[in-house]
Amino acid sequence: MAFSPTASTTPDSYLWFAEALLAWYPRHRRDLPWRHTRDPYFIWLSEVILQQTRVKQGLPYYLTFSSNYPTVQALAAAPPDEVLRHWQGLGYYSRARNMHYTAQQVVAEFGGQFPDSYARLLLLKGVGQYTAAAVASFAYDEPVAVLDGNVFRVLARVFGLHHDIAAPASRKKFQQLADQLIPAEQPAEFNQAIMEFGALQCTPAKPDCMFCPIQSSCFAFQHGMAAELPVKSKAKAARTRYFHYLVLRHADTVYLRKRGPKDIWEGLYDFALHETESAELPGAELLAEVERLGGRVATDRVGEPAVAARHILSHQKVEARFHEVWLAEPLSATATSAGLAVYRSEEVEQLPKSILITNYISNKQI
Numbered sequence: 001m002a003f004s005p006t007a008s009t010t011p012d013s014y015l016w017f018a019e020a021l022l023a024w025y026p027r028h029r030r031d032l033p034w035r036h037t038r039d040p041y042f043i044w045l046s047e048v049i050l051q052q053t054r055v056k057q058g059l060p061y062y063l064t065f066s067s068n069y070p071t072v073q074a075l076a077a078a079p080p081d082e083v084l085r086h087w088q089g090l091g092y093y094s095r096a097r098n099m100h101y102t103a104q105q106v107v108a109e110f111g112g113q114f115p116d117s118y119a120r121l122l123l124l125k126g127v128g129q130y131t132a133a134a135v136a137s138f139a140y141d142e143p144v145a146v147l148d149g150n151v152f153r154v155l156a157r158v159f160g161l162h163h164d165i166a167a168p169a170s171r172k173k174f175q176q177l178a179d180q181l182i183p184a185e186q187p188a189e190f191n192q193a194i195m196e197f198g199a200l201q202c203t204p205a206k207p208d209c210m211f212c213p214i215q216s217s218c219f220a221f222q223h224g225m226a227a228e229l230p231v232k233s234k235a236k237a238a239r240t241r242y243f244h245y246l247v248l249r250h251a252d253t254v255y256l257r258k259r260g261p262k263d264i265w266e267g268l269y270d271f272a273l274h275e276t277e278s279a280e281l282p283g284a285e286l287l288a289e290v291e292r293l294g295g296r297v298a299t300d301r302v303g304e305p306a307v308a309a310r311h312i313l314s315h316q317k318v319e320a321r322f323h324e325v326w327l328a329e330p331l332s333a334t335a336t337s338a339g340l341a342v343y344r345s346e347e348v349e350q351l352p353k354s355i356l357i358t359n360y361i362s363n364k365q366i
C-alpha cells in the first residue's frame with residue numbers, strides 16, 4: 001500500500017525552517033505561468049511536464065499544451081498521435097501517454113472535474129504521490145508535503161539524512177520529516193518554496209552556501225558535507241543497443257512504422273528496424289532484410305553511406321545507423337505485415353517521432 005503522508009502540526013523545533021524558506025521564496029522565485037493559477041488541470045499539466053525536466057526546457061511545452069488543450073476535456077479528446085507530436089523532444093514518452101490516459105479518466109470517471117484531495121487524486125492511474133501532493137497543496141491548500149529530487153536534496157543536507165534516496169524504503173523517512181516541516185496554514189507556498197530553494201540555492205553541484213540564509217543551521221554546511229549529500233546509490237550501467245534503420249525510399253515517399261509496446265518510444269514512428277549485436281551491418285544482411293520486407297533494391301540509384309548517430313536514454317544507449325535504400329518499386333504487401341506504411345515528406349513531418357529520427361529526417365531533408 002502506498003505510504004500516505006499525514007499532515008501534522010509543525011514541532012516548535014522545526015518552525016525556523018519554514019520561516020526561513022517562506023522569507024526567502026518571495027525574493028527569489030521565478031515568475032512562471034503555472035504559479036498564477038489554482039486550476040488543478042493546469043497545475044497537474046505543469047507537474048507532469050516538469051518531471052525529470054528543467055523549467056527552461058519544460059516551459060514551451062507547458063505553453064503548447066495549455067493553449068492547444070485549454071481544458072481536460074480537450075486533452076482527453078485529442079488524437080494520441082497529436083499528443084505525442086506535441087510532446088516530441090521532451091523525452092520519457094510514457095509520461096505523455098499516461099497524461100493522456102489520466103485526462104480521459106478524469107473525464108470518464110470524475111465528470112471532467114479533478115479529484116479534490118490528495119487521497120482521491122491517487123485514484124487516478126497516472127498520478128503518483130508527488131503529483132498528488134503538488135496538485136492537492138497548490139490547488140486545494142491541503143497540507144501534504146511534496147517530495148521531488150530538490151526536496152530530497154535540501155532535507156538530506158539541512159537535516160543530515162544519510163538514507164540512500166534511490167532506495168524506496170528511504171522515501172518514508174523523508175516524507176515523515178517533510179510532513180512535520182510543512183506549515184498547515186501555508187502548504188502551497190511552503191511546497192513551492194522548498195522546491196525552488198533546491199532548484200536555485202541548494203543546487204546539486206555548487207550550492208550557494210556562502211549566501212544561504214540557513215547555513216548556520218545546516219548539517220551539510222556545518223560538517224562540510226554538501227558534496228556528499230544526498231546519498232544516492234549508482235544506477236545500473238546503461239545497456240548499449242545497436243539499431244540499424246533501413247530508410248526505405250521510393251520516388252518521393254519513405255516507409256515508416258509505429259513502434260509497439262514494451263520497448264522505448266512506444267507509439268512513436270521510426271523506420272524499418274533491424275537490431276543487432278554490433279555497430280556493423282554486412283551488406284548481405286542488409287539486402288536480406290530488405291527482401292524479407294518484400295523490397296527490391298533499385299540498381300540505378302545508390303543510397304548515401306550509412307549515417308551514424310547516438311542517443312542516450314536513462315537506462316539505454318542507442319547506437320544507430322541509418323541505411324538509405326532506394327527501392328525499384330513500392331514495397332509489396334509483406335511490408336504492411338511488418339507495420340510499415342508509406343508517407344510523403346509533409347506527412348512524415350506530422351508524425352510523432354523520437355529526437356533521433358527527427359534529427360536524421362531534418363538533416364536528410366526527407
Ligand code: SF4
Pocket residue numbers: 154157158201202203207208209210212213214215218219220221226
Ligand atoms: S548551506 Fe549550502 S547545503 Fe546547506 S541548505 Fe544552504 S545551500 Fe544547501
